[in-house]
Amino acid sequence: MAFQMYMVVFHGEFSQGTSRAVQQHIHKLNGFTLMVMKTGIIVAFDDSLVPAVQGHPGVKMVGGVTLSPHGYAADRLQRIFAENLSKQIQIKTE
Amino acid sequence: MPNVGAELASVPFGKMIYDMASAIARSQVALDTASIQLVQVLARTTFDYVPDVVETLLPNPRQVKGANGAPLMDDDGNPVMITGVLVQTDVGTAFPLTLLQAGVNPTFYAFTNSTIEVKMSITSTQESSNTLSVGVSVSASADFLFASGSVSSHVNFTSSNKYSYSVTGSSSMSTTLAPVPPPKNMMPRFFLVNAIDISKISISQS
Numbered sequence: 147m148a149f150q151m152y153m154v155v156f157h158g159e160f161s162q163g164t165s166r167a168v169q170q171h172i173h174k175l176n177g178f179t180l181m182v183m184k185t186g187i188i189v190a191f192d193d194s195l196v197p198a199v200q201g202h203p204g205v206k207m208v209g210g211v212t213l214s215p216h217g218y219a220a221d222r223l224q225r226i227f228a229e230n231l232s233k234q235i236q237i238k239t240e
Numbered sequence: 241m242p243n244v245g246a247e248l249a250s251v252p253f254g255k256m257i258y259d260m261a262s263a264i265a266r267s268q269v270a271l272d273t274a275s276i277q278l279v280q281v282l283a284r285t286t287f288d289y290v291p292d293v294v295e296t297l298l299p300n301p302r303q304v305k306g307a308n309g310a311p312l313m314d315d316d317g318n319p320v321m322i323t324g325v326l327v328q329t330d331v332g333t334a335f336p337l338t339l340l341q342a343g344v345n346p347t348f349y350a351f352t353n354s355t356i357e358v359k360m361s362i363t364s365t366q367e368s369s370n371t372l373s374v375g376v377s378v379s380a381s382a383d384f385l386f387a388s389g390s391v392s393s394h395v396n397f398t399s400s401n402k403y404s405y406s407v408t409g410s411s412s413m414s415t416t417l418a419p420v421p422p423p424k425n426m427m428p429r430f431f432l433v434n435a436i437d438i439s440k441i442s443i444s445q446s
Contacts, residue, residue, distance in 0.1 A: 153344070155281050185285045188344065209278035210347030210419065217343015219289055 150193050151213070155186040155206045164204040171202050178234050180227040188227070244362055247407055256356055260413050264351050271349045276426060278346040282339040283428065289337035293329060300324035341430065347419045348426070354415040360407065367402040 154172070156164055169179045169187060175198055177191030188211065191199065200208045213220055213227075304320040306312040312320045373396040380389035434442045 153278060153281065183285055183287060185281060207274070207277065209274055212345050212347055214343045214345045218341050219337060220343030223342055223344065
């Protein structure tokens, strides 16, 4: 049981509807969308949920990814991921 | 008598190890294939990368206006001015960058530890019982002319042997899958040629 980053690749041409449907599906599984692109999305969710995400009809493949600090835009991507993550996390106070 | 050594020897360890190793090898190939497919996806997925945004702060003096909108003057009759600031933004030309170049790498997995555990329980019981009963009956009679007597005896012998032998076994296999850095041969090499200064061109590889 561990959160990991995944690249979720869509079937066929880019469709706004498919992209949203997959994001909502992942959100229902307590996952988070980190970045959205035309070919797919970079998300974070529990590794035990890979089959559930893979089972969505709009999903072609799911593969684990990591962020290399040596990448040309790694720091920017990290900032984008953090910003998008912060918009989806609700901090609950007692 | 049960032969524990023979029972243990009958466990197909070799086949179990081979089957497990074979399954791991097939799984490893499938995982590597999926990771390589992901490398191709990451290498094809591009986004417009803006290398830099330059913000320049420039002076922007303004005259302060009074209550009715007229320019506010000081006691000497000079207009009251504030420095002000003008932010000039210059966005660098965007160019396409692949996710792989940007730093998103596929995760490769490797089986790090595999265990085969075989548990065997051998139970053997033997129960013997023998029963021996001996009986003798004697009868005698006598009357006026003759006398008679009889002796009879019986022997009952019962022997029973119960023998039970049971072997139960269970086996379990476990393996650990861990993420590992991408193998160098499966990742493209990146060369960065820094030609900003023509007199000091440098090439670096990552």
